[in-house]
Amino acid sequence: MNGINKLGTRGTARSGLVAALDVGSSKVCCFIARVDATGASRIVGIGHQVSRGLRGGAVVDLEATVAAITAAVEAAERMANETVKRVLVNFSCGDPASHTVGVEVAVSGHEISDADLRRVLAQGRPRAESGEREVAHAVPVGFRVDGANGVRDPRGMFGSRLGVDIHVVTASTGALRNLRICLERAHLDAEETLISSYASGLSILDEDEMNLGVTVIDMGGGSTTIAVFYDHDLHFADVVTLGGQHVTNDIARGLATPVAHAERMKTLYGTAIASPADESAMIDVPQVGETELAEPNHVPRSLLSSIIQPRAEEILEFVRERLELSGYARTAGRRVVLTGGASQLTGMRELAAKVLDKQVRIGRPVHIQGLAEATGGPAFATCAGLLCHAAQGRSALPEAAETAPRQGLARVGQWLRENF
Ligand SMILES: Nc1ncnc2c1ncn2[C@@H]1O[C@H](COP(=O)(O)OP(=O)(O)OP(=O)(O)O)[C@@H](O)[C@H]1O
Ligand SMILES: [Mg+2]
Structure with missing residues (x-):
């Protein structure tokens, strides 16, 4: 489908093979795409891996992060039958x-x-x-x-x-340096680093939203990133270092159940807004330290929502506060697009509409072809959006590439030093 990536196209689209790496707190994922001269892109390689080395978007365990990056990139390379060296990378660390x-x-x-x-x-x-x-x-x-x-x-x-x-x-130099060290150890160069919510916006927003004003809220595992777009561009970004993992941990603590069970209960039965029917519905809660054969506790589903709702509200209230402080709340208009894995929690859209007093929809990547069903959900908006950035020719870098050979991170670093 030609023209699918026309949204916001400016400058010269990067054509050829483009690789994107989303280093998230819950998963690391790599997409490899072929972009043609019109900016249309097709994904040819996908790899993703559970991430255990990040907290709140920041690297806290180099070894675990390098292992996840390497596994995700290798899987995408195998599927694409190509090797990649340079990747577009997101970040939400370092108090942006x-x-x-x-x-x-x-x-x-x-x-x-x-x-x-x-x-x-x-x-x-x-x-x-x-x-x-x-x-x-x-x-x-x-x-x-x-x-x-x-x-x-x-x-x-x-x-x-x-x-x-x-x-x-x-962002803080230390946090960025740790991210770069992980890439270096995985033998990758960061062609460009982009704030996560900007990338997500590029893959999920429609033309009118991006033009007239919209707030993107990417609710991830360890962080919630905010972006305000209008006139086709990003004008404000911020991060709240709370996400779906905090909700899961609250459930694990509140119901004394292992984290893996808490995660399962959250996705299967959890709701961000309690409903009266939750009083009568009972759910099983396996207890920490018990064998699988032990009788689980039975608790009303309302107990689960009473744990989830305050945390979900807290995250959204922080977002509202950041938007108010930014001065962009008015320009952003009344439209909010929620994305990221944690936006899939039942009732999250309704809760966000209430707390933020805006019209809210859930966004998943649409401006990219070839995403299988498993990787077409909101959790993959950032990775898809990194590709959109290249395909839509939004980079400040391509012009220089015509005269200078690309040297990845070194080149970006040099460009930034020269320019800033
Ligand atoms: N169906 C679901 N219902 C509720 N929560 C979900 C669902 N699916 C995934 N999540 C939550 O989404 C979170 C992961 O989201 P995502 O993959 O976007 O995070 P990430 O990009 O790795 O992290 P971050 O952006 O914070 O660095 C987890 O906390 C997970 O519990
Ligand atoms: Mg993310």
């Missing part, structure tokens, strides 16, 4: 902070070229950088030619001044 940086250069009336674009991007300077924080995500979000806003691709236009706004997300 988002800013928009605006710069302008003179172009003296000639036709604007790739070289002018590189020059204006090189002028970007984030205003809030310190020794402990660095730029991890830098995506141009709109160009101006002679003060006229809303230019999506200025190449080929004429003018005397070229401006660009770059949306920049900084």
Whole structure:
């Protein structure tokens, strides 16, 4: 289906083989896709693996994370019958902070070229950088030619001044370094790092939502990432380091049951909003330390929702607070798209609508072809979205690639050092 990736297409799409790696707190997943010159992409390799080395989106166990990355990438490579070295990677670690940086250069009336674009991007300077924080995500979000806003691709236009706004997300150097070490040990180069909720938005939002204003809330295992999109671009991102694993742990603690059972009970019987029918429905709860033959406890389903609801509310209240503090709550409009594995909890959509007082839908990746049913759900929105970023030509990097050979992380690092 040609044109499926036309949404938000700007600049030059990366064509050829593109690999995406979602390093999540619950699972690591790798998608390999073929992108054609029109930006249409087809997934040719998929691999995913349970992740045990991250907490709240940050690497806490190098060895476990490297093992999960290696297994996920190798599985995707086997399926694609290709090997990959460079990957687009998400991040939600290191207390991300988002800013928009605006710069302008003179172009003296000639036709604007790739070289002018590189020059204006090189002028970007984030205003809030310190020794402990660095730029991890830098995506141009709109160009101006002679003060006229809303230019999506200025190449080929004429003018005397070229401006660009770059949306920049900084994060703590230590957390980013740990993520990079894992990639290095897995023999991979990070072609670009992108905040998780931005990637998710690219794969799940429709054209109108992205244009008119929408908030994406990606509820993962260890973190909930937020993104505000309007005018086709990301303008604000934030992270709350709470997710579905906190709900599971609350159940395990509250019902004195092993974590694996708590997880199963959550997905099978859990609800984020209690209903009167939950009083009479009884569920079995195996006890910690008991053998499988021991009689499980019988508890009303309402007990389970009474544990889940306060935690789910807490997460959503933090999200609401962050949005209010950001100043973007109004611009984001009334539309929210929930995604990520934890958005699948029964009643989560209704609870989010109540807490945030917005219209809420659940989003799953739609702008990518070839996702099997098992990997087409909300948990895979981030990984699919990393591919959309490349396919839609949103990167600040491709222009430079025409003249310089790609050297992965080193190249991005160098680009960021030169430009910021
Ligand atoms: N059907 C379901 N109902 C409720 N929760 C679910 C369901 N399926 C998955 N989850 C929860 O989703 C969470 C994992 O989501 P996801 O795969 O998006 O996380 P992740 O991307 O690995 O983590 P993060 O983004 O926080 O680093 C787990 O806490 C899991 O319990
Ligand atoms: Mg995630």
